[in-house]
Amino acid sequence: MPKLDESLLSDLPPFCLLEKSQIREILDRAVSRRYEEGSAIFREGHDADRFYLLLDGYLRVVRTTPGGDQIIVLHISPGQLFGIAPALQRDTYPATSIAAAESIALSWPTSLWPEFVANYPGFATESYKTLGQRLGQIQDTLTEMATQAVEKRVACALLRLVNQTGRKTEEGIEIAFPVTRHDISEMTGTTLHTVSRLLSSWQKDGIVQSTRKHIVVTAPHRLVVLSGIEG
Amino acid sequence: MPKLDESLLSDLPPFCLLEKSQIREILDRAVSRRYEEGSAIFREGHDADRFYLLLDGYLRVVRTTPGGDQIIVLHISPGQLFGIAPALQRDTYPATSIAAAESIALSWPTSLWPEFVANYPGFATESYKTLGQRLGQIQDTLTEMATQAVEKRVACALLRLVNQTGRKTEEGIEIAFPVTRHDISEMTGTTLHTVSRLLSSWQKDGIVQSTRKHIVVTAPHRLVVLSGIEG
DNA sequence: TCCGGAGTTTGTTTCAGAGCAACGTTCTGT
DNA sequence: ACAGAACGTTGCTCTGAAACAAACTCCGGA
Secondary structure, three states: OOOOOOHHHHOOOOOOOOOHHHHHHHHHOOEEEEEOOOOEEEOOOOEOOEEEEEEEOOEEEEEEOOOOOEEEEEEEOOOOEEOOHHHHOOOEOOOEEEEOOOEEEEEEEHHHHHHHHHHOOOHHHHHHHHHHHHHHHHHHHHHHHHHOOHHHHHHHHHHHHHHHHEEEOOOOEEEOOOOOHHHHHHHHOOOHHHHHHHHHHHHHOOOEEEEOOEEEEOOHHHHHHHHOOOO | OOOOOOHHHHOOOOOOOOOHHHHHHHHHOOEEEEEOOOOEEEOOOOEOOEEEEEEEOOEEEEEEOOOOOEEEEEEEOOOOEEOOHHHHOOOEOOOEEEEOOOEEEEEEEHHHHHHHHHHOOOHHHHHHHHHHHHHHHHHHHHHHHHHOOHHHHHHHHHHHHHHHHEEEOOOOEEEOOOOOHHHHHHHHOOOHHHHHHHHHHHHHOOOEEEEOOEEEEOOHHHHHHHHOOOO
């Protein structure tokens, strides 16, 4: 493995307060690995033996029911920590992480977590902040799921993707990684059929433009209206 | 305020590793307060200026949508920490806490949190464990909400209440605090009408027995079957 | 003791969205 | 270049549960 460059970490929230030498230390103990689209980084229920940082790509965090249904709990973007079960004193991962696009992640053995927290100022703080945001976000999703009709949920899901990973293009804002109708149905607790119909109708209305695994939102404001947020 | 007894804390997970003198210290800085049924301990969006420990009673943790719909995210039982936004570097509470029955809670100013974490061994660990469990639990609820039909969700909700707060009686297991049909509908994202119908039909089948604000599960095993869990 | 409100029950109507089915299209590997 | 798989679209049917409506019961307070 080639030596990793310090600039990989030096701007990220959990590490930005650190000395160069500390970042070097952290990187020297990290394992870097590439994951191809569709492959799992770790799986629900397995031993939480490592924690991770996503350098490049996008992940889906997924839960599976006993009945075999899946749902996407959240997405991870570059720069975020994930698989941080050790932070919560868990010895097993509570969900599965799948690369939604080709991705690269660093990882460290769980046993280093306490040391990171103790030695690197700002690391604990930032990690727990991430956790707090994630908890809030899941509560939002739960509330939405419990109270909103399918159309609004799908609109919200799309907006979340756009906010988190949107890239500006000529035609509008494009979601930066492959998303299928089926993925969106697993984010919103509906069927791919319903998602397909909604997307078709929005396309007719000029709100989105989509091809296979690829969505561009051309009129975000109209989607916001549909989502029923804001006053 | 009368001096609080040390035995209040000495057996609880976050404090059980501590010296007597430390527990004394903690209690001396705590404020104890009674909340009557239906009153709020704190509200969503407000300054997270204190964190809490429930000594007696039961709480509902509730979120409200812009549209005015409410949903119950989780319940708090005696002995649990709550309102621990500071642990997640949040400066505002992400949800509202309501006393589901007459309750008593201790609280401390948020500014003491770092000190508790630093000085009291096991405190941080246990708090984060709680958080981890709560995160997992909410993910469960979300998954359930997204994939299961109403009947299963209501069965699950009832089982969760029973597991968390159930008290054995002659007729079966009784939920230890007042729960209305409406409450259950807010736990499951349905209407009180549907909950009422389900409960009636279960009563006919001898699975539950309920009067106003009061539910006894007489055949938990049959509820488990309905909930569709287990292998 | 009577009133009013909160909680519950039950009936009827309505429709969003799941389920099923069939087909079209674009990719991948050989 | 072809077969098969993965992804997407669309029409039709049917049902679970929301919406609407109306009473009934219990409880606390004046």
